[in-house]
Amino acid sequence: MASDKTIGRLSRYRRILYSLQASGKANVYSHELARLARGTAAQVRRDLMVLGCTGSPTHGYDVDCLIESVAQVLDAPEGQRVALVGIGNLGRAVLAYFVGRRPKLSIVAAFDKDPQKVERVTHGCPCLPMDSLGKTIREKCIEVGIITVPAGAAQEVADTLCEAGVMGLLNFAPVRLWVPSTVYVEDIDVTMSLEKVAFFARQVKAGA
Amino acid sequence: MASDKTIGRLSRYRRILYSLQASGKANVYSHELARLARGTAAQVRRDLMVLGCTGSPTHGYDVDCLIESVAQVLDAPEGQRVALVGIGNLGRAVLAYFVGRRPKLSIVAAFDKDPQKVERVTHGCPCLPMDSLGKTIREKCIEVGIITVPAGAAQEVADTLCEAGVMGLLNFAPVRLWVPSTVYVEDIDVTMSLEKVAFFARQVKAGA
DNA sequence: TGTTGTGAATCTCTTCACAGCT
DNA sequence: AGCTGTGAAGAGATTCACAACA
Numbered sequence: 474m475a476s477d478k479t480i481g482r483l484s485r486y487r488r489i490l491y492s493l494q495a496s497g498k499a500n501v502y503s504h505e506l507a508r509l510a511r512g513t514a515a516q517v518r519r520d521l522m523v524l525g526c527t528g529s530p531t532h533g534y535d536v537d538c539l540i541e542s543v544a545q546v547l548d549a550p551e552g553q554r555v556a557l558v559g560i561g562n563l564g565r566a567v568l569a570y571f572v573g574r575r576p577k578l579s580i581v582a583a584f585d586k587d588p589q590k591v592e593r594v595t596h597g598c599p600c601l602p603m604d605s606l607g608k609t610i611r612e613k614c615i616e617v618g619i620i621t622v623p624a625g626a627a628q629e630v631a632d633t634l635c636e637a638g639v640m641g642l643l644n645f646a647p648v649r650l651w652v653p654s655t656v657y658v659e660d661i662d663v664t665m666s667l668e669k670v671a672f673f674a675r676q677v678k679a680g681a
Numbered sequence: 682m683a684s685d686k687t688i689g690r691l692s693r694y695r696r697i698l699y700s701l702q703a704s705g706k707a708n709v710y711s712h713e714l715a716r717l718a719r720g721t722a723a724q725v726r727r728d729l730m731v732l733g734c735t736g737s738p739t740h741g742y743d744v745d746c747l748i749e750s751v752a753q754v755l756d757a758p759e760g761q762r763v764a765l766v767g768i769g770n771l772g773r774a775v776l777a778y779f780v781g782r783r784p785k786l787s788i789v790a791a792f793d794k795d796p797q798k799v800e801r802v803t804h805g806c807p808c809l810p811m812d813s814l815g816k817t818i819r820e821k822c823i824e825v826g827i828i829t830v831p832a833g834a835a836q837e838v839a840d841t842l843c844e845a846g847v848m849g850l851l852n853f854a855p856v857r858l859w860v861p862s863t864v865y866v867e868d869i870d871v872t873m874s875l876e877k878v879a880f881f882a883r884q885v886k887a888g889a
Numbered sequence: 890t891g892t893t894g895t896g897a898a899t900c901t902c903t904t905c906a907c908a909g910c911t
Numbered sequence: 912a913g914c915t916g917t918g919a920a921g922a923g924a925t926t927c928a929c930a931a932c933a
Contacts, residue, residue: 476902479902480877484870484873488855503915505822513903515905515906516903519903522916527915529915530915532911537791547876547879547880555875562773563771566771571872578876616882617878642878647696649717649718657881662693663778664773665692666869667763667786668688669685669692671763671825671849674848684923685924710893711892712892721925724924727925736892736894737933738932738933739933742893756911
């Protein structure tokens with residue numbers, strides 16, 4: 474149905490729509506949304522086609538309706554639970570950002586192998602010991618895992634998560650994870666992104 | 682010349698090549714590299730075409746030669762300097778990961794508006810006050826900026842960085858940055874990635 | 890045999906362009 | 912006039928497939 478890329482952009486649109494809503498804007502044109510989302514008007518319209526929601530030539534799209542429609546695609550009606558593994562600086566940053574932001578997608582448990590970090594509550598999220606990982610995933614019906622452990626520990630964590638029934642992983646560790654083909658993995662590779670930026674920063678200077 | 686995507690993959694290949702080198706492997710076939718990089722053999726060969734380096738049907742590619750060739754594309758001979766702005770959990774995570782990892786791409790200064798965090802050295806990187814941002818960028822000839830400040834502060838930081846001559850930005854803040862068209866921006870949008878993972882985690886379960 | 894290097898084919902994503910609407 | 916919705920065209924990236932080679 475909707476491609477990987479479209480799903481990503483719908484998420485981005487949603488953030489923009491929330492801020493438009495907060496600023497009291499009731500309607501939005503595709504070209505406005507495009508400007509705010511680094512895209513073209515045609516692309517926005519294409520993406521919005523996957524939602525049921527239709528726009529009007531006179532007022533554009535209704536902001537509330539779009540938010541509703543995006544939620545219908547992106548959010549699970551019954552909600553989805555997420556576990557974060559690795560409470561280092563990165564893990565804490567992700568926790569701090571996410572807690573309470575999406576009612577339908579909440580980080581319900583964090584794990585670390587360091588007992589110092591465990592048995593506390595960080596950003597409203599209980600921190601649990603690593604050896605209870607599989608058990609907790611099953612008990613709390615957690616479907617998504619965020620891996621913020623060092624590279625050397627990532628595969629083992631992924632194995633435990635997958636075995637416990639997680640169907641999607643957001644992986645910050647700079648290694649390829651081997652998981653069953655039914656599990657969706659998205660990598661966030663900061664080194665790659667930074668090297669890309671450095672490369673194109675140079676190109677611009679050299680080229681046109 | 683080389684596309685955005687190819688440059689990204691070259692960076693990924695490099696990491697894999699380093700680990701192959703560390704494990705004493707002298708040669709590698711395209712299909713091996715593909716397996717380690719989530720790609721196809723044909724794709725790897727295409728990507729490697731942009732390097733001068735050529736492989737042999739009998740032994741595949743020479744690992745040392747590939748590393749050398751990738752460096753010739755990705756690294757600036759004279760090196761590039763990076764500044765990180767925003768020493769929160771996320772900023773510290775990025776600092777900790779990067780320090781000393783790439784001789785040709787080093788974070789030479791970090792900035793924060795909180796005086797508590799300033800005048801210290803984190804992970805071998807001097808932390809400076811925000812009001813010296815522009816001045817330091819110019820003095821140290823910094824070409825790349827990493828933005829790890831909250832969303833509300835990101836645009837202002839970007840403005841200062843661009844004005845001081847930075848040509849590339851790696852942006853973690855969930856906002857669109859407005860910069861001159863000569864500046865390359867790469868966004869890392871964790872919310873988007875997580876929502877994508879959650880979406881496809883559900884699809885797999887529902888679909889095939 | 891099994892690999893590389895690459896033209897050609899294919900697939901996917903994006904943009905164009907315009908009918909239909911208000 | 913200026914927008915949406917969308918078929919069709921275009922651009923870009925990936926994969927195929929095979930000649931050349933060791």
